[in-house]
Amino acid sequence: MAIDVDKVSSFSEILHDWWKVPLQVILALLILYRNLGFASLATLVATVLVMLANFPLGKIQKRLQGKLMESKDDRMKATSEILRNMKILKLQGWEMKFLSKIVALRENEEGWLRKYTYARTVGTFIFFLSPTVVAAVTFAACIVVGIPLESGKVLSAIATFGMLREAIFDLPHLISMLAQAKVSLDRISSFLRLEDLQPDMIIKLPSTSKVAVEIVNGNFSWDLSSSNTPTLKDVNFHVFRGMKVGVCGTVGSGKSSLLSCILGEMVKLSGDIKLCGTKAYVSQSPWIQSGKIEENILFGKVMDRERYERVIEACSLRRDIDMLPFGDQTIIGERGINLSGGQKQRIQIARALYQDADLYLLDDPFSALDAHTGMHVYKECLHMFLDSKTVIYTTNQVEFLPSADLIMVLKDGRITQSGKYNEILTPGTDFMELVGAHKKALLIHRNSSAETGALASETVEKFDQEKGNAEEDKKQMCRNTSTIDEELLENQAQLVQDEEREKGRVGFKVYMNYITTAYKGALVPVILLLQIVAQVLQIGSDYWIASNTPVSKDVKSPIESSTLIYIYAGLALGSCIFVFGRAISIGTVGYKTATILFKRMHMCIFRAPMSFFDATPSGRILNRASSDQNAVDYEIPLTMGALAMNGIRLVGVVVVMAHGGWQVIIIYIPVAGLCIWYQ
Numbered sequence: 001m002a003i004d005v006d007k008v009s010s011f012s013e014i015l016h017d018w019w020k021v022p023l024q025v026i027l028a029l030l031i032l033y034r035n036l037g038f039a040s041l042a043t044l045v046a047t048v049l050v051m052l053a054n055f056p057l058g059k060i061q062k063r064l065q066g067k068l069m070e071s072k073d074d075r076m077k078a079t080s081e082i083l084r085n086m087k088i089l090k091l092q093g094w095e096m097k098f099l100s101k102i103v104a105l106r107e108n109e110e111g112w113l114r115k116y117t118y119a120r121t122v123g124t125f126i127f128f129l130s131p132t133v134v135a136a137v138t139f140a141a142c143i144v145v146g147i148p149l150e151s152g153k154v155l156s157a158i159a160t161f162g163m164l165r166e167a168i169f170d171l172p173h174l175i176s177m178l179a180q181a182k183v184s185l186d187r188i189s190s191f192l193r194l195e196d197l198q199p200d201m202i203i204k205l206p207s208t209s210k211v212a213v214e215i216v217n218g219n220f221s222w223d224l225s226s227s228n229t230p231t232l233k234d235v236n237f238h239v240f241r242g243m244k245v246g247v248c249g250t251v252g253s254g255k256s257s258l259l260s261c262i263l264g265e266m267v268k269l270s271g272d273i274k275l276c277g278t279k280a281y282v283s284q285s286p287w288i289q290s291g292k293i294e295e296n297i298l299f300g301k302v303m304d305r306e307r308y309e310r311v312i313e314a315c316s317l318r319r320d321i322d323m324l325p326f327g328d329q330t331i332i333g334e335r336g337i338n339l340s341g342g343q344k345q346r347i348q349i350a351r352a353l354y355q356d357a358d359l360y361l362l363d364d365p366f367s368a369l370d371a372h373t374g375m376h377v378y379k380e381c382l383h384m385f386l387d388s389k390t391v392i393y394t395t396n397q398v399e400f401l402p403s404a405d406l407i408m409v410l411k412d413g414r415i416t417q418s419g420k421y422n423e424i425l426t427p428g429t430d431f432m433e434l435v436g437a438h439k440k441a442l443l444i445h446r447n448s449s450a451e452t453g454a455l456a457s458e459t460v461e462k463f464d465q466e467k468g469n470a471e472e473d474k475k476q477m478c479r480n481t482s483t484i485d486e487e488l489l490e491n492q493a494q495l496v497q498d499e500e501r502e503k504g505r506v507g508f509k510v511y512m513n514y515i516t517t518a519y520k521g522a523l524v525p526v527i528l529l530l531q532i533v534a535q536v537l538q539i540g541s542d543y544w545i546a547s548n549t550p551v552s553k554d555v556k557s558p559i560e561s562s563t564l565i566y567i568y569a570g571l572a573l574g575s576c577i578f579v580f581g582r583a584i585s586i587g588t589v590g591y592k593t594a595t596i597l598f599k600r601m602h603m604c605i606f607r608a609p610m611s612f613f614d615a616t617p618s619g620r621i622l623n624r625a626s627s628d629q630n631a632v633d634y635e636i637p638l639t640m641g642a643l644a645m646n647g648i649r650l651v652g653v654v655v656v657m658a659h660g661g662w663q664v665i666i667i668y669i670p671v672a673g674l675c676i677w678y679q
Helices: 002-013 019-083 088-094 095-145 149-191 253-265 293-298 305-314 318-323 341-355 371-385 429-447 451-492 508-515 523-549 559-607 610-617 618-660 665-676
Strands: 203-204 211-221 232-240 244-249 267-275 277-281 359-363 389-392 408-411 414-419
Touching: 002 149, 019 088, 019 095, 019 618, 088 095, 088 559, 088 610, 095 149, 095 559, 211 253, 211 389, 232 253, 232 389, 232 408, 232 414, 244 253, 244 429, 253 267, 253 277, 253 359, 253 389, 253 408, 277 341, 293 305, 293 341, 305 318, 305 341, 305 371, 318 408, 341 359, 341 371, 408 429, 414 429, 508 618, 523 559, 523 618, 559 618, 618 665
Parallel strands: 203 267, 244 389, 244 408, 277 359, 359 389
Antiparallel strands: 211 232, 211 267, 408 414
């Protein structure tokens, strides 16, 4: 979707070219008709033929660009997957193995990049050749028809051919952009027309209702295609306000799906869902933003310091926050890299508690917590902080179920039992089987720990005896080192730092490093020489035809008309050939430089220590490997080539103007200085 949006946005930038380019062609032909008469019809025919010649090239470029984008997508998918699992690669020592896979994908991409670059070079050649072809055909038509070629008419025609060149090149480009925008619009449209989840799936109960959640004869599925086999079947229950409801069952029984259907995230096949008030949800896998702990808990709401502190205490986060160097201002790394699983779980529970919702849906909230912390969160959060709230929580840890107001047992997407703990704890039931399995697992765990039990008891007793002294020593140590800690805190940095960016003018050394990366800069003089020769031939062709045409029809030309046209076309064609050589050289240098920089960058990334990946978001690395690499592949070579071409053309124009009147240099120098200063 990102690329499609970019295509549509790019098309909107050239929207006015659709009327400007045809108008430009019409005006140019009118000017030529006024100067050259019926010979301008030859101009029209030549213009149309050159435009038609551009269409096959445009199709080839479009196909190559599509293949190039596909290969780039394959490389970026692999890079993203590797960055997500870099810790495993580092532990196994697989960095170079997977780097070779990325390099192989890049080599495939480079193959399409090379073909696309050379196809674009051919387009550059046609761009510069088109006015030569049109001019030669037009002047030849003038000779055949018998229209005299005068200096004024020739110079006016040459300037007009320059206008036609842009139109000839732009029209196929506009058609190509229209086709790409149409494809992107169709893709976006098909995405936007995808079937939404039923907006009226959930019936809102009035705020005065005593019922918080009610589902009657509910059948739910994750997609419409599985309507014959719903995920949740014949769901019937109602929960009153303030109730604490526990949902249990084996893995895959539908516990998480039950919460999802209450959230409205599943497809309702039949039945009714009724809800009262707002909802807060805690997922089974912690969802953490890459930001400050405080920002993760507030989640966009205004800070209420008293409530915030109560939430911190209820979720047993105070000690964890105090241990962090920046407290709750500590920036959490990507996916909570600098937090334990329990800390991430408690932070997302704290986020839900701070929202002050009416209904809380907690999906296995105690799974990542140890027994002590889990029981603390269970008591402080569910039965104290949320005492007046409705809570539905899923769990397989039966020790969190006895105090629930209602327990629902799920099996194969159905509620097989519901009631209070003692009511449903009967032999032969699914709940009894679940409780028995839990007790059996605890017994096995205790037996396996019997050999280390004595040692553990001795350790605990010794710890209890020394605990008082240790606490006093800790307080004394904190008092003695408080000043040192404050000094260290000033020097400590967040795990994730803001990206550093160079500001101001780019140094000359950067440009030199770029142009000398490929072939040690050996092709740079060749590129400049080719452009200089091309410019000299271009100026020579214009000068030749202007100086050898009579100033009026009464003056006879010193050179035969056919010779005049042949030499003019030869000089202009030679200029185009040297431009083609310059474009090939720039494409080769740009491609080679991009390849070298790509390998250097990825070698540095794969050899970086794990601390680099902990402190650097993967999105930042992916930007370097995608958008920045794209700039190195396309934009920088084009910009450097345009700089060389326009700089030499500017010098050529100034030399020609100075040849006619040296006073132009007096104006040129301050204007050039002003432009450089402004840049």
